[in-house]
Amino acid sequence: MTLELQNITKRVGAITHIKETSLRLEPGHFNVLLGETGAGKTSLIKLMAGLDRVSSGKILMNGEDVTRQSPQKRNIALVHQFFMNYPHWTVYDNIASPLRVAGMAKSEIQGRVEEAADILQLRPMLKRYPHELSGGQQQRTALARAIAKESKAVFLDEPLANLDYKLREELREQLPELFAGRGAVVVYATSEPEEALLLGGWTALMHDGRVTQFGPTAEIYRAPKNLLSAQVFSNPPINRAEITKAADRAYLDETVNWPLTGDAAALPDGTYQVAIRPDYVTPTPPDVDTVKLAGTVQVTELSGSKSSIQFLMGPDHWVALAYGIHPRAAGEEHVFYMDPSKCYYFAPDGQRVA
Template sequence: MALELQNITKKVGGVTHIKPTNLVLESGHFNVLLGETGAGKTSLIKLMAGLDPIADGQLLMDGEDVTGQSTQKRNISLVHQFFVNYPHMTVFENIASPLKVTGMAKSEIEGRVEEAANILQLKPMLNRKPHELSGGQQQRCALARAIAKQSKAVFLDEPLANLDYKLREELREQLPELFAGRGAIVVYATSEPEEALLLGGKTALMQDGQVAQFGPTADIYRTPNSLMAAGIFSDPPINMAEFTKTGRMAHMGRNISWELSDERAGLKDGVYKLAIRPHHVLPYKTDAASVPIVGKVLVTELSGSESSAHFEADMANWVSLARGIHPYQVGENHQFFMDPNQCFIFALDGAPVGGDHHG
């Protein structure tokens, strides 16, 4: 089972919202659309769901051209970040609503609703109305409706965004299991890199209405194919700076130098762009190769068991993200250590230059 996007575009009033996009999204795993707000995730989902017209290109579902087909005929489910439940119906009726429209037998409807309610722990609430439910229960109701419908494709547009932290963690873990073995193509949009990593599967990195990279999520995280891709897959934002390669040495800023590994020493001499995730810039050494960087601390934040520091060094403003609580003083200089083995290296225009690197 696959959903194939062949050069599809979206235009609104002559303005291109989705640039020509080619993707093959398959069942059996989560397909994640990852990008910041405004990157085009919701626009792409609306095209795939048939809610918005495709300007150019074709959309194939299981080999069948559904480009001009109505949403109703596509047998799809869509779950938004806003809980869409019918307020006058009970939870049972909400879950059953798409099944009744098809004229399904009452006994089969009851069986499907019961199964979905069991999976999402809604059985005790089947006779309640949506206003009697918590936000998490309302969203579980919307997910149960998608499961009961047994759609060919399920589109989840930031479905956990409006839930509290604890519930988000629970549902995030459960979601891959909920749809496992159902044969549906599952497309999940999120703006959080961590969520994409937890869901696994394959990820399409989106920016400015286009897909920057698509493939197994863990592979893209470890080896982004461009500076754009590396930036999308980093929260806090990835650190960047230019450096000059001369022989086996790299020189960054006024006084930061280190020896390049054998593979990178083979690059042509010249100026390159370095990118490194904040959790590889730490207030302590991780090994002998760690490169010291002194920076003036601008902002510090504590988040649970992590400390972050935004600091100003002579080559750029960077961020450090470290486990534990660290006594940074705003306005004072602090020493940080960059792990050169975790740097991504790109050409100045953001294109790849070759060489294995992991982040």
């Protein structure tokens, strides 16, 4: 099964919620929609699921035009971040509900429900009601319903957002296995870059109703095509600043500069944007060649295993991220260390050039 979007848009009055988008989504791996809240992830899922109608363009499932089909005819499953279980039905009945609507035989319904319940460790809870379940068990019930339905496409709209950390970690590890080998296109929306990396598969980066880049998740992370993609796929936010390239060196200001190599050294002299992930800006010198940056500490956050230090460097707000405890007081001047080999370089229009 394939799901293909051909130049689809969504407009409401004068406002465009989804700008022209074309994607081809395949089964066999997770397809992740990654973007901040308001980027258009839920709007795009609603269009793919048939809950909203496109303003222009086509949606194809296995080559068939389903643009005007209802969600029921498309045979899709949708799991929200909110549990969405029927409160007066048991876990068994909640999982079985779409199968009964489809008119499936009672014996087949029982077999599918029990199989899904076993996969999600819900067998002992089949006679319970949603109010008797924990948040994680309720979300497992919603996932079991999607598995039992054996849909052609499964849409997971930030399904772990309302769970505690331990449950998120547990379910995140299980999700790729739950849908493996079922032949369904799986689309997973998240606002967390780390979650996209953990799930793997392919990722569509979204910003302001537009897909900025689509491809294998690890590849996009390593090689963003533009500054916008680099910003979407970074948490904490990627550090950036304007530089001047002259001869074979990059100049951040009169005192901070570093040598360029490869494609960066071959660029025409001029003004560019440099960007680097916070992981490669540290409060102590690592075992690599670095560039010293002087900054004024704004906020330090100590998580136990990592330290995140926000600092001002001229007009730019940067973040340093390092393992261990590195207390830095707000308002103090400190030296930070940047690994220039991890820098990305972008033209004034935002396109990556090195």
